[in-house]
Amino acid sequence: MGELELPIQFWWKQIYLVGLLISIFYLNAWGIVPKFLLKGKNYSYLLVILLGAVLFYGLIVYFEQFIHYGQKMHELFNPEKPYLANKRWVPGDVFQMLLYVISIGLSTSVALVEKWQKDEALRGELERQRINTELSYLKAQINPHFFFNTLNNIYSLTTLDVSKAQEALLKLSRMMRYVLYENQKDTTLLSKEVKFIEDYLELMKMRLSQKVHLLVKLEEPKEDLVIAPMLFLPFLENCFKHGVSSQQESEISISLEVMGDTVFFETKNSIFPIQPDSPEAHENGIGLVNTQRRLNLLYPEKHRLKLGKDENSEQYEVHLTINLA
Amino acid sequence: MKISCIAIDDEPLALDLLCKFIQQTTFLELEGKFSNAIEALGYINQYEVNLIFMDIQMPDLSGMELARILDGKKNSVQTRVILYRLSSICLRRIQGRSSGLPAQTLQL
Numbered sequence: 241m242g243e244l245e246l247p248i249q250f251w252w253k254q255i256y257l258v259g260l261l262i263s264i265f266y267l268n269a270w271g272i273v274p275k276f277l278l279k280g281k282n283y284s285y286l287l288v289i290l291l292g293a294v295l296f297y298g299l300i301v302y303f304e305q306f307i308h309y310g311q312k313m314h315e316l317f318n319p320e321k322p323y324l325a326n327k328r329w330v331p332g333d334v335f336q337m338l339l340y341v342i343s344i345g346l347s348t349s350v351a352l353v354e355k356w357q358k359d360e361a362l363r364g365e366l367e368r369q370r371i372n373t374e375l376s377y378l379k380a381q382i383n384p385h386f387f388f389n390t391l392n393n394i395y396s397l398t399t400l401d402v403s404k405a406q407e408a409l410l411k412l413s414r415m416m417r418y419v420l421y422e423n424q425k426d427t428t429l430l431s432k433e434v435k436f437i438e439d440y441l442e443l444m445k446m447r448l449s450q451k452v453h454l455l456v457k458l459e460e461p462k463e464d465l466v467i468a469p470m471l472f473l474p475f476l477e478n479c480f481k482h483g484v485s486s487q488q489e490s491e492i493s494i495s496l497e498v499m500g501d502t503v504f505f506e507t508k509n510s511i512f513p514i515q516p517d518s519p520e521a522h523e524n525g526i527g528l529v530n531t532q533r534r535l536n537l538l539y540p541e542k543h544r545l546k547l548g549k550d551e552n553s554e555q556y557e558v559h560l561t562i563n564l565a
Numbered sequence: 566m567k568i569s570c571i572a573i574d575d576e577p578l579a580l581d582l583l584c585k586f587i588q589q590t591t592f593l594e595l596e597g598k599f600s601n602a603i604e605a606l607g608y609i610n611q612y613e614v615n616l617i618f619m620d621i622q623m624p625d626l627s628g629m630e631l632a633r634i635l636d637g638k639k640n641s642v643q644t645r646v647i648l649y650r651l652s653s654i655c656l657r658r659i660q661g662r663s664s665g666l667p668a669q670t671l672q673l
Contacts, residue, residue, distance in 0.1 A: 392578075486601035486624045
């Protein structure tokens, strides 16, 4: 037969078909899927798709008749047989319906994937917001009683030893600056945090009787390590809350070491029953449970916290390791 | 005649300050200072004390409780108590008891 000259109607038909499929694709993805499928109206969606198929078929038939497509194609391929206007070429119709199904299938998938991605992003954003809210709620606070007691001590020192009183005032002001400003931020320098712990312990020493033996070993950290502010304070407060007795000898040891990007923090203290009537027993700044939650949110998979009573030495021990990298 | 007295406070610095004030007062004789009320009670049982200065808020045995214990004892010597508190949260005043133990609360 050689080269066949395709009639112009064939190309019109192709352009018309592609245009129709594109319109169906976007109409489905932007209109029908959000309106029915995403609202849970599955059966209505199915019905609309079926109606769409009928409409699609109707539009094609109408267009083919309009441009006399069937007749022209028939004359081209079977010139010897007479053309019957009512008889359609069945494989061609099946192929066109297949195209419709593929188009609907693709556009539905695309619409659903887009929706899923948007939902996922929204969920992530919500989760982040929830964590932020929880973290600000869990933010460590210093026991206000510490400030009152320290001020009372400084009051005593102004009469007993003026230079010591000056020193204590400086430390207190440095601590307050840290509590007021650094604690508002999400992170602070580890060196500042260590300085804060030092000041806290120095001021706490003024309140301790000679029965308490305080062993402190704080390592000066590298300049550039950052950490969430006041992470260690609850453990320190706990040491003094449980580890001090007015009558018996007691020992509290606190150590902080830095190795590379990892901080090792350790406390050990004797255990005495808490005084139920002491003001510090009631208003605890932030409990150990909250601190654990805070660590889980801030350093997931990057910290290890072991705490409990040591059976041999009858001491309460806290071992906290955080990787700050 | 000097009044013999002791000082009790669990805060070391507050105790030092209290002792300093007592020593500056000519008619007071400081016999001892204690960081907890239980030790002080042992001392009071052994020696005669006219006057006790102490903090209300102390661990184990509070100033108020010690005053009550002394109140219940029929001591030969009349012991008087001055209770004080460093904060103004609760300023209480206990007055003349039947057994003759007038106590007074001060705010430093």
